Each structure stands twice: as C-alpha cells, then as structure tokens.
Amino acid sequence: MTEVVAAPNPLLEGLTMRRPPEPCAIAIFGASGDLTQRKIMPALYALAMRGLLPARFGIVGVSRTEMSTEDFVERMRQAVMVNCRDEFRHDVWERLAEGLHYVSADFGVEGGEAALVDALNEIDETRGTAGNRVYYLAVPPAAFDDIVTALGRRRTASGWTRVIVEKPFGHDLASAEALNELVTTYFHEDEIFRIDHYLGKETVQNMLVLRFANGIFEPIWNRQFIDHVQITVAESLGVEGRADFYEHAGAIRDVVQNHMLQLVALTAMEPPIDFAAESVRNEKVKVLKAIHTPGPKHVVRGQYGSGYIEGEEVPGYRQEHGVAADSNTETYVAAKLFVDNWRWADTPFYLRTGKRLPRRETTIAIQFKRAPHPLFEVDRESLRPNVLLIHIQPDEGVSLAIGAKVPGQGTSIRTVHMDFLYGGAFRIGIPEAYERLILDCLLGDATLFTRADEVEEQWAIVDAMVAPWKRDRPRFPNYAAGSWGPPAADDLLHRDGRSWRRH
Amino acid sequence: MTHIAWVPERWVEAATGTLAGLAERHPSRAILLLPQPEDTTDSVEGEADLRCFVRQGERKEVCAEVITLRLRGARASVPASVVMPLLVSDLPVFLRWRGPLPFGSTELEQLVGLADRLVVDAVEWDEPARDCRELSKLFGTIAVSDIAWARTLPWRAAVAGMWPDVAGAAQVAVAGPLADALLFAAWLETRLGHAVDLDHEPADEIERVEVDGQEARPVAAELMTPSDFLSDQLEMFGRDPIYEEAARRVASWTTTK
Numbered sequence: 001m002t003e004v005v006a007a008p009n010p011l012l013e014g015l016t017m018r019r020p021p022e023p024c025a026i027a028i029f030g031a032s033g034d035l036t037q038r039k040i041m042p043a044l045y046a047l048a049m050r051g052l053l054p055a056r057f058g059i060v061g062v063s064r065t066e067m068s069t070e071d072f073v074e075r076m077r078q079a080v081m082v083n084c085r086d087e088f089r090h091d092v093w094e095r096l097a098e099g100l101h102y103v104s105a106d107f108g109v110e111g112g113e114a115a116l117v118d119a120l121n122e123i124d125e126t127r128g129t130a131g132n133r134v135y136y137l138a139v140p141p142a143a144f145d146d147i148v149t150a151l152g153r154r155r156t157a158s159g160w161t162r163v164i165v166e167k168p169f170g171h172d173l174a175s176a177e178a179l180n181e182l183v184t185t186y187f188h189e190d191e192i193f194r195i196d197h198y199l200g201k202e203t204v205q206n207m208l209v210l211r212f213a214n215g216i217f218e219p220i221w222n223r224q225f226i227d228h229v230q231i232t233v234a235e236s237l238g239v240e241g242r243a244d245f246y247e248h249a250g251a252i253r254d255v256v257q258n259h260m261l262q263l264v265a266l267t268a269m270e271p272p273i274d275f276a277a278e279s280v281r282n283e284k285v286k287v288l289k290a291i292h293t294p295g296p297k298h299v300v301r302g303q304y305g306s307g308y309i310e311g312e313e314v315p316g317y318r319q320e321h322g323v324a325a326d327s328n329t330e331t332y333v334a335a336k337l338f339v340d341n342w343r344w345a346d347t348p349f350y351l352r353t354g355k356r357l358p359r360r361e362t363t364i365a366i367q368f369k370r371a372p373h374p375l376f377e378v379d380r381e382s383l384r385p386n387v388l389l390i391h392i393q394p395d396e397g398v399s400l401a402i403g404a405k406v407p408g409q410g411t412s413i414r415t416v417h418m419d420f421l422y423g424g425a426f427r428i429g430i431p432e433a434y435e436r437l438i439l440d441c442l443l444g445d446a447t448l449f450t451r452a453d454e455v456e457e458q459w460a461i462v463d464a465m466v467a468p469w470k471r472d473r474p475r476f477p478n479y480a481a482g483s484w485g486p487p488a489a490d491d492l493l494h495r496d497g498r499s500w501r502r503h
Numbered sequence: 504m505t506h507i508a509w510v511p512e513r514w515v516e517a518a519t520g521t522l523a524g525l526a527e528r529h530p531s532r533a534i535l536l537l538p539q540p541e542d543t544t545d546s547v548e549g550e551a552d553l554r555c556f557v558r559q560g561e562r563k564e565v566c567a568e569v570i571t572l573r574l575r576g577a578r579a580s581v582p583a584s585v586v587m588p589l590l591v592s593d594l595p596v597f598l599r600w601r602g603p604l605p606f607g608s609t610e611l612e613q614l615v616g617l618a619d620r621l622v623v624d625a626v627e628w629d630e631p632a633r634d635c636r637e638l639s640k641l642f643g644t645i646a647v648s649d650i651a652w653a654r655t656l657p658w659r660a661a662v663a664g665m666w667p668d669v670a671g672a673a674q675v676a677v678a679g680p681l682a683d684a685l686l687f688a689a690w691l692e693t694r695l696g697h698a699v700d701l702d703h704e705p706a707d708e709i710e711r712v713e714v715d716g717q718e719a720r721p722v723a724a725e726l727m728t729p730s731d732f733l734s735d736q737l738e739m740f741g742r743d744p745i746y747e748e749a750a751r752r753v754a755s756w757t758t759t760k
Contacts, residue, residue: 010694011663014745015656020664055664055720
C-alpha cells in the first residue's frame with residue numbers, strides 16, 4: 001500500500017498561536033479522587049477557557065465509585081468553581097461538559113474495561129476524536145498493573161495513545177524498574193508521560209531560560225566560581241490527611257526522589273543541544289548518573305515534634321491523625337551531594353526539605369566564591385559572598401545579592417538585592433503546572449516529563465541514601481515544628497565551614 | 504520598555520482606555536504624545552503619573568509610568584528631541600500611531616527613527632488599501648504591527664484548522680471591518696498561492712468568516728480586548744513577513760475586492 005504524505009499546511013506559517021492539539025479523548029482514572037477535582041479538571045477548564053483544547057475533544061472519568069454522568073458533571077463543575085484560577089464562565093463550562101462522561105469500572109475483574117472502551121468508541125463517533133487517546137492514571141501504584149494491562153491489550157488500532165502516570169512512580173529502584181517494565185510492555189517510551197508537577201512550574205522552566213538564554217551566567221556556572229548550591233523545599237504544613245501515604249513514603253520519597261533531584265539536575269546539567277525532549281532529558285540523566293552516592297554522614301533525617309507555626313500550637317508528627325505513635329518516618333531530610341564531573345567536582349549541593357518548617361519556600365541558592373582579595377578594611381561578615389537566589393515558590397523570581405557601599409564617610413558595605421519578581425514584572429497570572437503538563441501531553445511534547453532511565457537513576461540515589469537507615473533507630477522527634485530542622489542538619493554545613501541561608 | 508503613543512485629539516479617549524489595560528500586562532514607561540499643531544503657542548506641557556494595578560488575587564502591585572506631553576504649535580512636528588531623553592535606556596521602544604499616518608511628515612519620520620516597532624490599526628484609516636501601499640514602504644526601515652491583522656489571528660487559526668478542506672478555496676466571506684477583511688483575504692490568497700474572492704459585509708468587529716461557505720469557528724476570540732491586541736504586538740520584536748506579504752497584497756489591490 002502506498003503511504004499518502006499530507007502536504008504541509010501553508011496557513012500555519014507565521015501563526016503565533018501555539019499549534020492546537022489533535023482531536024483526542026482523555027480518560028481520567030481516579031476520577032472520583034482528590035487530584036482530579038483539585039488539579040486535573042480545573043486545568044482542563046483553564047485550557048478550555050483559553051481555547052487551547054482541541055475542538056474535537058472528550059473526557060471520560062473512570063473510577064470504581066458508582067455515579068451517573070450527570071452527577072459526575074455536577075461534581076466536576078463544583079470542583080472547577082472552587083479550584084480554578086479563572087472566573088467561572090458558564091459558556092466555557094457548557095462547552096467542556098458536552099464532552100464529559102463517567103464510567104464506573106473495576107479493572108481488577110476480567111472485562112472490567114469494556115464500559116470504558118464503549119464510552120471512548122462512542123466519543124470517537126460523536127465527537128470525531130479519531131481513536132486518539134490520553135489515559136491519565138491518577139490512581140495509587142497498586143492499581144497500575146490491572147489498568148495498564150487492560151489498556152495495553154485493548155489499545156486502538158487507529159490513532160495515537162499516550163499514558164500519563166502520576167507520582168509516586170514506585171517506592172524504590174526495584175519497584176520503579178518493575179513499573180517501567182510493565183508500562184513498556186504495552187506502550188513505547190515516547191507514549192509514556194511520567195508527571196513530576198514541579199517541572200510544570202513556570203519558575204522551574206525559568207531555570208533553563210535563566211541559564212541558557214542569558215550569556216552572563218553560563219561562563220561562571222561551575223566549580224571555579226560557585227562555592228556551593230543550596231536547595232530548600234520547605235513546607236509549613238503537616239501531613240494534612242495524607243498520613244497513610246506519608247507513613248510509607250516519608251520526605252525522601254515524597255520530595256527528594258522527584259522534585260529535589262529534578263532541581264539538582266536542572267541546576268547542574270550541561271546545555272542541551274536543543275530544547276527537544278530527548279536532548280534535555282539526556283543532559284538531566286547525565287547529572288543523575290554523576291551524583292556520587294552520599295555516605296551516611298552526608299544525610300540527616302528528622303521528624304518534627306510539637307511546636308508553633310505562625311503563632312499556633314501544632315502537634316508533633318506522631319500525634320497526627322493516622323500516624324503510628326512510634327513512627328520513625330522522616331519528615332525532614334538534609335543531604336550533601338556531589339556531582340562528579342568536570343563542571344562540579346568538589347562543589348557541594350546541599351539539599352533540605354521538611355514539613356512543619358517555619359514557612360513555605362522553595363528556593364535554589366547559588367552561592368558564589370568570595371572576592372579573592374580583601375580590598376576593603378571591613379568586617380568579613382559584612383562582605384558576604386554573592387548569592388543568586390531562584391525563588392521557585394512563593395514570590396516567584398530571581399534575586400542577586402551583591403555588596404554595596406553604604407552612603408557616607410568611610411567604606412561600609414552592606415548586602416543588597418537586585419530583584420526580579422514575576423509578580424512585580426508581569427501582571428498576567430502564572431499558569432498552574434498541571435495546565436502546562438496536560439497541554440504538553442496532548443501535543444506529544446515530553447520535555448517536561450520524566451523518562452524511564454531518569455526515574456530509575458533517581459531511585460538508585462534514594463536507595464543509597466536510605467540503606468543505612470535500616471541499621472539504626474533514629475531518636476525522633478528531633479526538631480520542633482516551626483524550627484528549621486534538627487541541629488544535625490546545621491552541623492552538616494558547619495563541618496564544611498558553611499551555613500544554611502539566613503531566612 | 505518604552506511605549507510611545509502618538510494620539511491626535513479624536514483618539515485620546517480610546518487611547519487612554521487601551522493604555523489602562525495595557526499597563527496591567529506590560530509594565531512600561533508610556534509616553535503619550537498629544538499633538539496640537541493648530542495651537543498658536545509653541546510649547547510642551549507635560550505631566551507624569553505612576554499608575555499601579557493590583558494583581559488579581561494577590562496583594563502585590565504592578566506599577567507603570569505614564570508621561571503625557573501636549574505638543575503645541577510647531578513642537579508637534581519635531582517630537583524626537585522631547586521624547587529621546589525620556590526613553591528607558593537599553594529597552595525596546597514601541598510606537599503606537601493612532602489614526603491615519605502622515606506619510607512623509609517630519610513627526611512620523613522622527614518617531615519611526617526612534618522606535619524599534621511601529622504599531623498601527625488599519626481600521627483607523629480612511630483608505631486601507633492606499634495606506635497599506637505607503638506603509639509597506641516602511642517595512643525595510645522598521646518592524647510594523649497592524650492591530651487589524653492581529654484581530655484576524657483567531658480566525659486565521661480557525662481557518663488553518665480547516666486544512667486541507669480549504670486548500671482550493673476560491674471565495675472568502677468576512678463580516679467585519681473592511682481593513683480586517685482585506686488583510687484576511689490577502690493572507691488567504693498569499694498563503695494558498697491563488698486568487699481568492701472576498702465577499703465583505705461591514706461590521707464593527709469580525710463576526711463571521713466563511714471559506715467556500717464553510718464557517719470558521721475560532722476559539723477565545725471574544726475574550727480579546729483592544730489592550731490584549733496591543734499587548735500581543737508589544738511581545739513581538741522582529742519583522743512579521745506573513746503580515747508584510749498580506750499588506751503588500753492589499754496594497755496591490757487598487758480597488759477593494
């Protein structure tokens with residue numbers, strides 16, 4: 001049979017609008033769950049509001065909960081009204097709701113997927129979605145096997161298929177490898193979209209722009225000029241109803257394995273040859289492969305006891321609802337990592353993440369080396385090194401700390417900040433990470449998703465970090481809620497003659 | 504950036520409204536030039552405002568500077584020396600020219616010489632085809648944006664989405680302003696590489712586009728305000744060859760289609 005090659009569309013030339021996604025249907029597994037209501041549906045609504053969804057589009061909500069399509073539509077409408085960043089517009093919602101369906105299905109039983117297959121086929125006929133499918137697995141990993149197997153066996157002969165997989169992708173290297181093997185049995189790697197929602201954040205993407213669109217940073221972005229890097233992911237909240245998950249995951253699996261190692265990779269990676277998915281991910285994987293396995297002395301874990309957050313007394317982790325009274329789950333991790341390559345040899349990357357810290361903050365601080373010659377006769381403490389601070393959230397932006405002369409007689413120096421704040425420079429709202437990621441998936445762009453080898457490298461690092469924990473019993477709690485973590489985390493830097501950033 | 508707006512008397516109200524919306528999206532120094540060449544006194548009268556806007560749902564404000572200058576008498580024909588000291592260093596300069604362009608005048612020549620991009624709206628012109636011809640002579644000198652062209656964007660995207668059904672299109676019907684309709688038809692003709700007849704129905708904004716009787720369905724077109732259209736142009740820095748080609752095609756039509 002002769003393949004018919006479509007002529008290129010001359011009308012698209014010069015259109016500044018992003019090309020629209022092709023017609024497709026999206027099936028959301030875990031449709032009755034929290035993530036669908038808080039993030040996925042509001043993101044789809046926001047995309048519809050901006051005309052970024054394909055004209056021919058349908059959504060099928062799938063879960064085991066018995067519910068009619070009418071009830072599902074109403075539940076989603078409420079979810080959008082509460083959680084969307086935009087004003088609710090009935091006309092936009094009505095257009096989206098026209099293509100909204102619900103299917104109650106148990107993929108654990110033989111043929112449980114039949115109702116979904118029927119619903120998708122119907123959408124193909126009525127809405128012209130051409131067999132193109134996005135399967136969004138917003139379900140716990142335990143449910144993956146049945147769903148992926150059923151979908152893989154009944155994938156359509158026509159159209160394309162993409163699978164979005166929510167974190168956690170496994171709980172250690174072995175389970176991640178098993179999951180990868182399962183998914184790749186039925187789907188090609190370029191059909192699999194593993195979400196780490198941090199990569200959908202504007203400020204995380206801005207890290208790439210900052211580094212690779214500005215000529216001044218890259219020449220000094222190395223061990224010659226940078227003393228060390230500090231990455232902080234701090235939360236003031238406790239487990240907030242996620243005790244069941246958190247008891248098994250802890251801070252290292254919840255945050256370090258995915259978000260923090262992504263931030264390390266983006267900070268340390270070499271310039272990719274282009275902004276294509278494989279080029280960017282190749283460079284990130286190289287960084288992860290180059291991370292030296294941290295020894296036990298380079299990793300600190302902690303668990304919060306009772307304390308005060310914003311003046312309010314809060315219980316310790318072990319007193320939280322759903323948490324074992326003798327739980328040894330870590331709610332805090334600090335670590336010193338080294339990226340063993342020419343650019344970063346001997347330059348420490350200090351990471352810390354924790355719950356019930358004094359405030360919510362995600363930052364990457366690039367601390368440069370001090371000026372080589374002390375020209376001014378001033379207190380060394382007042383002549384602080386330059387720090388480039390990338391605020392991921394909140395107060396998104398970039399800030400450079402520099403020394404400036406205090407006006408007046410003599411030479412007194414103070415640290416001042418040159419700030420770029422997204423909120424101060426742009427009034428347009430920052431899109432939610434899920435909007436960007438869902439749209440990218442509809443467009444088939446996997447740049448901001450995690451590749452199989454990337455996720456396995458991340459787990460290999462985490463496995464090495466937690467291995468010594470099996471041998472010793474921690475003395476928990478070891479930091480008070482509302483403090484910046486256990487004293488051992490401070491010692492981790494003090495031993496190197498450094499300290500965590502002041503807040 | 505610096506945003507210079509040349510605003511003759513009859514456009515002041517519209518320009519002020521657009522500027523308010525614009526500043527929310529493009530914090531910048533706006534220099535509003537209000538020419539009054541008939542005034543018997545030769546003078547420049549100015550005022551400066553700092554206008555701040557609260558971001559939706561947030562406590563922070565975004566602020567923009569607005570400098571309003573009344574150029575009276577002969578000063579209206581030599582604006583460059585007044586404007587130059589007020590430009591923000593090292594940042595792009597956009598010139599929004601309200602109303603018909605006085606081709607060959609010193610004021611246009613001077614301000615085009617200062618700016619990186621000229622932004623016009625062909626709907627403000629009396630004879631779009633004639634003015635497109637004159638405007639196209641500036642393409643080699645300055646990057647040009649036409650808001651009438653920008654308004655057709657959602658409709659162009661919608662028709663592009665109808666490919667390949669529209670590959671052999673022979674006729675396009677546009678209900679909308681004449682300038683928008685001409686640019687749309689010229690775009691279709693230049694992209695497809697063959698003649699396309701235009702059936703134009705006057706309306707204040709584009710309400711309908713049909714290609715060979717098939718209706719285009721744009722998305723989000725109704726959400727765009729005049730400020731949004733201007734804002735979009737301020738995000739462009741290079742020349743727009745597709746627009747230039749369409750404008751030259753309009754210029755080649757001595758009589759409207």
